[in-house]
Amino acid sequence: MSDVLNPPETAEGSTGVPLKPLGKVVAVTSGKGGVGKTFVSANLAAALAKRGHRVLVLDADLGLANLDVVLNLYPKITLHDVFTGKAKLEEAIIRAPGGFSVLLAGSGMVEYSRLTPEVRDDFLRIMSGLVPHYDVVLLDTGAGISDVVLFAVSLASEVLVVATPEPTSLTDAYATIKVLASQQKRSTIRVVINQTARLGDGRAITTQLQQVLDRFVTTESGKPLKLLHMGDIPADPSVRQAIMRRQLLMQTMPGCPAALAIAQLAVKIEETVAPRAA
Numbered sequence: 001m002s003d004v005l006n007p008p009e010t011a012e013g014s015t016g017v018p019l020k021p022l023g024k025v026v027a028v029t030s031g032k033g034g035v036g037k038t039f040v041s042a043n044l045a046a047a048l049a050k051r052g053h054r055v056l057v058l059d060a061d062l063g064l065a066n067l068d069v070v071l072n073l074y075p076k077i078t079l080h081d082v083f084t085g086k087a088k089l090e091e092a093i094i095r096a097p098g099g100f101s102v103l104l105a106g107s108g109m110v111e112y113s114r115l116t117p118e119v120r121d122d123f124l125r126i127m128s129g130l131v132p133h134y135d136v137v138l139l140d141t142g143a144g145i146s147d148v149v150l151f152a153v154s155l156a157s158e159v160l161v162v163a164t165p166e167p168t169s170l171t172d173a174y175a176t177i178k179v180l181a182s183q184q185k186r187s188t189i190r191v192v193i194n195q196t197a198r199l200g201d202g203r204a205i206t207t208q209l210q211q212v213l214d215r216f217v218t219t220e221s222g223k224p225l226k227l228l229h230m231g232d233i234p235a236d237p238s239v240r241q242a243i244m245r246r247q248l249l250m251q252t253m254p255g256c257p258a259a260l261a262i263a264q265l266a267v268k269i270e271e272t273v274a275p276r277a278a
């Protein structure tokens with residue numbers, strides 16, 4: 001990891017969104033909060049790690065980070081120390097129980113929840129240094145369309161929007177997708193519907209969202225924005241149980257319906273962003 005702090009120069013670093021996205025980076029984001037981004041990020045990382053990929057999850061929800069709580073990890077050195085120059089990037093990367101690496105924001109990041117040029121440059125420097133070392137980097141972002149969230153998403157080659165079937169979550173997902181299409185000129189956005197009640201719900205919801213987008217959103221190229229349905233994760237009481245115990249669902253209850261759905265999601269993500277070497 002010696003080159004971690006010496007990423008290639010990126011001229012775009014100090015300008016606004018959109019930036020040139022970095023490869024193999026998936027931003028896990030949402031319109032509404034509390035829909036399952038952190039749960040999906042952590043467990044998807046475990047599922048991808050189990051399939052042999054080198055995975056890192058970055059807690060990009062700078063102001064309200066809680067990946068540490070979900071993983072029951074409380075490291076002494078965090079992203080905060082890297083931002084303030086108190087520690088090197090490699091010192092802040094730790095191993096999570098699921099066989100992947102994590103970079104936790106830690107408390108004290110609230111001051112970074114505003115997108116100043118310094119935050120932007122630090123973020124970009126850290127990301128550029130990390131990417132070459134992993135097969136896939138997942139960004140567990142905050143909800144909504146704040147500057148920091150949009151900036152974090154702009155660094156990703158792929159966006160995975162998490163939504164639940166609730167109407168409030170769907171209208172917020174629509175707003176987020178619309179902003180990503182216009183500001184970041186995205187032509188495809190991946191969608192996972194979490195906490196579904198019935199088989200097939202997520203696909204029907206994605207089709208409905210697509211129809212609204214087709215009517216009201218045009219991309220710069222003139223082509224319609226394409227939503228890619230990556231799967232559904234059923235509402236499953238095991239998820240809450242695992243979170244209450246601060247354990248990874250994929251490790252403690254790999255056979256439960258939500259864990260099986262995450263394993264399927266990992267296969268789809270692998271096919272698109274982290275193909276295995278033949």
Ligand SMILES: Nc1ncnc2c1ncn2[C@@H]1O[C@H](COP(=O)(O)OP(=O)(O)OP(=O)(O)O)[C@@H](O)[C@H]1O
Nearest residue numbers: 033034035036037038039143195234235236239240
């Ligand atoms: N498939 C599921 N089945 C049942 N409960 C779920 C499921 N997914 C998520 N939850 C519940 O939703 C809660 C919120 O999940 P999580 O913290 O991952 O959301 P988030 O989108 O990261 O929230 P925030 O926007 O605050 O970062 C979990 O603690 C869990 O109780």
Ligand SMILES: [Mg+2]
Nearest residue numbers: 037038061066
């Ligand atoms: Mg979260």
